[in-house]
Amino acid sequence: MATQTQAETETTLRITRVFAAPREKVFRAWTDPEALRKWFAPSDGYTTRIPELDLTVGGRYRVEMTSPDGKVHIVTGAYREVRPPEKLVYTWKWENDPGMGETLVSVEFHDRGGRTELVLTHELFPSDKARQEHNKGWGGCLDRFEKFVS
Numbered sequence: 001m002a003t004q005t006q007a008e009t010e011t012t013l014r015i016t017r018v019f020a021a022p023r024e025k026v027f028r029a030w031t032d033p034e035a036l037r038k039w040f041a042p043s044d045g046y047t048t049r050i051p052e053l054d055l056t057v058g059g060r061y062r063v064e065m066t067s068p069d070g071k072v073h074i075v076t077g078a079y080r081e082v083r084p085p086e087k088l089v090y091t092w093k094w095e096n097d098p099g100m101g102e103t104l105v106s107v108e109f110h111d112r113g114g115r116t117e118l119v120l121t122h123e124l125f126p127s128d129k130a131r132q133e134h135n136k137g138w139g140g141c142l143d144r145f146e147k148f149v150s
Contacts, residue, residue, distance in 0.1 A: 010131060011123060011128075012121065013135050014122075015135070015142065018112060018115055019118060019145070021149040022111075026116040026118060026149055027084055027085035035148070036048065040065070040141055041065045041141065041144065042136070042141055045068035048066075049066075050062070054079070057079055057081065058078060061078075063075045075093065075094055076095055077090045085109055086108065088106070091105075092104065092122065099126075100126060102124070103122060103123060103124045106119075106120070
């Protein structure tokens with residue numbers, strides 16, 4: 001039987017990165033639809049559309065990422081917490097994969113003297129495999145994000 005800590009490890013992903021940009025700029029790049037369109041995808045071969053982004057508590061968002069082979073990956077959700085430029089919390093649900101269920105993303109933006117420490121926590125995955133797949137996807141997104149905000 002898994003302990004609470006083991007279960008959390010299997011269903012929670014936590015990534016910390018530091019970006020050479022002020023916190024306000026990093027927060028804006030994470031919340032502006034035009035900026036998101038330029039970096040929010042797991043690799044450079046994707047194109048991204050943001051047809052909906054209501055940055056208010058209860059507001060909805062929709063992200064459509066088209067892979068190089070033409071497959072469209074759609075994620076939707078609602079904002080639960082919006083505290084510029086400190087924190088975002090929002091639900092995350094793949095429209096193409098209803099079996100994945102709804103997960104929760106928290107993004108914290110910490111000022112580190114002109115640089116920004118970003119702590120992303122994505123939790124409630126149905127399996128360790130799902131967590132690992134999202135780790136790869138978020139890694140690609142954050143690599144692209146770093147180029148965008150630098």
